[in-house]
Structure formats: C-alpha cells, structure tokens
Amino acid sequence: FVPPNALAFLNSICRNLKEEFLLLRACSSLSNARQIGSITLQVISGDITKEDTEVIVNISNPTFNATTGVFKAIMNAAGSQVEEECAQYAGQSQKGFITTQGGKLLCSKIIHLVHSNNVKSQVSKVLNECELKMYKSVAFPAIGTEFPAQWEDMENEHIKLVNLNTSCQEYVDVQNKFKKTCHSFVIEKIERIQNLFLWQTYQIKKTSLCTKNKNQDIEKLLFHGTSASSLTTINCSGFNRGFAGKNAAVIGNGTYFAVDASYSAQDTYAIPDMNGRKYMYLARVLTGQYCVGRQGLITPPPKNPADPTDLYDSVVDDVTNPTMFVIFNDIQAYPQYLITFT
Numbered sequence: 463f464v465p466p467n468a469l470a471f472l473n474s475i476c477r478n479l480k481e482e483f484l485l486l487r488a489c490s491s492l493s494n495a496r497q498i499g500s501i502t503l504q505v506i507s508g509d510i511t512k513e514d515t516e517v518i519v520n521i522s523n524p525t526f527n528a529t530t531g532v533f534k535a536i537m538n539a540a541g542s543q544v545e546e547e548c549a550q551y552a553g554q555s556q557k558g559f560i561t562t563q564g565g566k567l568l569c570s571k572i573i574h575l576v577h578s579n580n581v582k583s584q585v586s587k588v589l590n591e592c593e594l595k596m597y598k599s600v601a602f603p604a605i606g607t608e609f610p611a612q613w614e615d616m617e618n619e620h621i622k623l624v625n626l627n628t629s630c631q632e633y634v635d636v637q638n639k640f641k642k643t644c645h646s647f648v649i650e651k652i653e654r655i656q657n658l659f660l661w662q663t664y665q666i667k668k669t670s671l672c673t674k675n676k677n678q679d680i681e682k683l684l685f686h687g688t689s690a691s692s693l694t695t696i697n698c699s700g701f702n703r704g705f706a707g708k709n710a711a712v713i714g715n716g717t718y719f720a721v722d723a724s725y726s727a728q729d730t731y732a733i734p735d736m737n738g739r740k741y742m743y744l745a746r747v748l749t750g751q752y753c754v755g756r757q758g759l760i761t762p763p764p765k766n767p768a769d770p771t772d773l774y775d776s777v778v779d780d781v782t783n784p785t786m787f788v789i790f791n792d793i794q795a796y797p798q799y800l801i802t803f804t
Contacts, residue, residue, distance in 0.1 A: 511539035514568040515599040519588055522574045523611040524631070526552045526560060532603045533611060540565035540572065548574060558587060571597065577611040613656050621698060622656040623800070636744055636799050639683065643724035650739065650802045657797075660700050664746065664796040671750045671775060680750045680775070683798075684719035684787060686743045687731030693741060693800065701745070701795050713755030714762075714777050716788040717795065719747050725785065727803075744799040749787050750775025761790050 510518060510532065520536045522528055526548040537545055540562075547562035554560060559575040573591065578584050585602065592600050612632060614624050626633040636652050671680045688696065695702065701717045720726045723742065732740040753763060755777025762774035776794070778784035789795055 509535075510601055510603050511536055511567060513601040515601040516569060516597045517571045517573055517588075517592060517600040518564070518567060518569045519600060519602045520572050520574045521577050521603055521611055522548075524555070524576050526555070526574050528611045534615075536567070536572065540567050544572060557591075559591070561591070569601070573600075609656075609658070609661060613654075616656060616658065620658050623697065624654040624656060626652045626654055626799075636801065639744065640685075640723045640742075640801055640803075643722040644727050644803075647727060647740075647803045650804060653800045653802075655697055655797050655800060657697065657700075660793075660796055663793040664748075667791065667793045668748055671748050675750055675775070678751075680748055682721075682747050682749050682787070684721060684745055684747045684749075685723045685726035686717070686719050686745055686795075686797075687726035687728065687733075688741055688743065689733040690735040690739070690741060696743065696797050697800070700792055700797060701789075703790055703792060712757055713779055713786070714757070714759035714788045714790065716759070716777075716790040717792070719745060719787045719789070719795065721785050721787075738804050740803050742801045742803070743797045744801060746796040746798050747787060747789060748775065748794045749789070752776045752778045752781065752784070752787065754778060754781055755788055759788075759790075 518536065520533055522533055528534065537548075544562050544565040548560065551560040551562065555576060558578070559573050562572050562574065564570050564572055573588055575584055575588060588600060588602070591597075614622065616622055626636075632654070633652050637649060640647075640649065668681065686701065703716045726732060726742050727740065729740075732742050734740050751765070751774050753765075753774045755762075759777060762777055764770045765772050765774055776787050776789045778788070779786050
C-alpha cells in the first residue's frame, strides 16, 4: 500500500495507523480496510509471519538479536539465513533499521526497525524507505503494544528481574543518569524489572493520556527511593499511593518521584538496610499536564474550576522548574530499573 509519490499521504497514514493499532488492544479479531487516496490501509489480527506482503516490518533491539516477542517469532519463521544477515548488517543501521531478505517467509524483504517510543516517526521511516525502493505493500506489527525489545524471554513467568551487564548500553544509560547527581555513591547492581501485567496496564494508561493530551510529551524517567522491605511489593504490584505520608506529603497524598537521584538517595527515602545497602527505582512516570500541588490533595486539581471532571495528570513543587512529581493513580508509573547502591 505504498505506491509511487505517496509522501503526501505520510502524515495521514501515520495518524490512521496509530488509531488502528490502538484498537488492537481491545479487539481479538479485526479485519478493517480503509482507503486513503490511492493507498489501502488494512488492519488484521493474525500471525504476521503468514503475511504475503512484499515487506514485513520487524521491531528489534539496537543489536538486532532480541529473543522475545514478535521479533523472535519472525526470526524463527524466517530461518538462519536472516539471522546471519542481521548479524552481518548490525553495525550499519545509521537510519535506525536494516533490511534483509525474507528467508523462509512469504515476503521478499524484512525491515528490522529499532524500537522507539515515537510511533509516527517509526512508521514514517518505513514508508519513506518503501517509496524509495518502490515496494508495493508492507505489513506492520502492532507497534507500541509489544513488550520492550530488550526484554529477555520471560519463560512463562509474569515477573522477572534481570541483572544488567555493566558493559551494556542500558546499564551505562541508567548509571549516567544516577551519577549525574549521586557522585559519591557506588552502584552495586542495576536490575531491569520485567512485569507483564504492570507493563500492559501502564501502556493502557499511557494511551489514554496521549489521547487526552493530544500526544504531547507526557512521560518522564524519574527516581524513587525506598526501603528493602518495599521491594517485593513494588516489583510485583507497582507503586502504591496508599503509602503517601509515610515520609512526607507536602504537595499531595500520592506517590512521589524526584527529577534528581540525589533527592531520592537521602536516608529518609532510600533507607539503608542492615548491610548499608540502599535502593532506588528509575521509573517511567506519566506526568502529563501538571500544576503546583498542596498538602491534603488526594487527586490532582481540576484545570478549570467550572469543570471538576477535567483534572491535571500530576502535581509538582514548581511548575517552571519541578524537582519532584506526585501521581495519584498507581498505574501511572512503571518501576523500570532497580538500583542497589552504597
């Protein structure tokens, strides 16, 4: 569905694709064709490895060797030849993707696209490439509904903690963000939290806030210090605003997150255990639109007093230069990394 001279349709396609992909969350079976100019857009619930389009899109990690989700299914079906091509071209992905043969699949080509949170940008990249190479049809997976490409195989588990290798980019990124304000602390380990249920509920809330806020920047990576006794609860069930007031509730009775790791590293929040170890999460937080909070709040205040149903999404200590955010909905944050330090 990418004919010559289709660039004029790109923005329209991206908007429609995003709307259709979101429908897949709620629909177990869906076959819906839509005409946009000379382009046919069709959404199908099924097995992408069985599609006979000229091109199939495969969402990948940056090293093109993920072992989970749709990536694994496509690679297993495509065969070892495609695996070898991915390994060969892995260092040549300046555009954020590589293209291989279709292997044992019905398609001629597979575009392996590095995962990004920007769905519109990802779709645009692929459609531009399809127009450039004059491909006639392309099949996308439901971008944005998959689990992160870097997740390890869950092996039928619902929750898994993965100890990150100190040399991997993921570890380095978290370490750099932590060390930006916590120079004197020593990191013992960084673990990735893989929790299927929490991730899915977080993504549902993210979709809701994206729609409400017209796709503005609604998500931040923020810190949350805690005690050893709270780790299992947070890893399994997420953050609990029911604990509000345990340390402080100066801008509302919700869950607190800090912009700087140094704030969360204070003994008041990251309480040392009997061995002197401290614990802090680097969390994905849906901050959305926010205002200054105040003591006693149990929900964000309304944006307009005349409409008590239209609330802010979170509150802060300072709108111009916030150092802390408070949320009042437990699924509005995902505990992505657990940092153990001394």
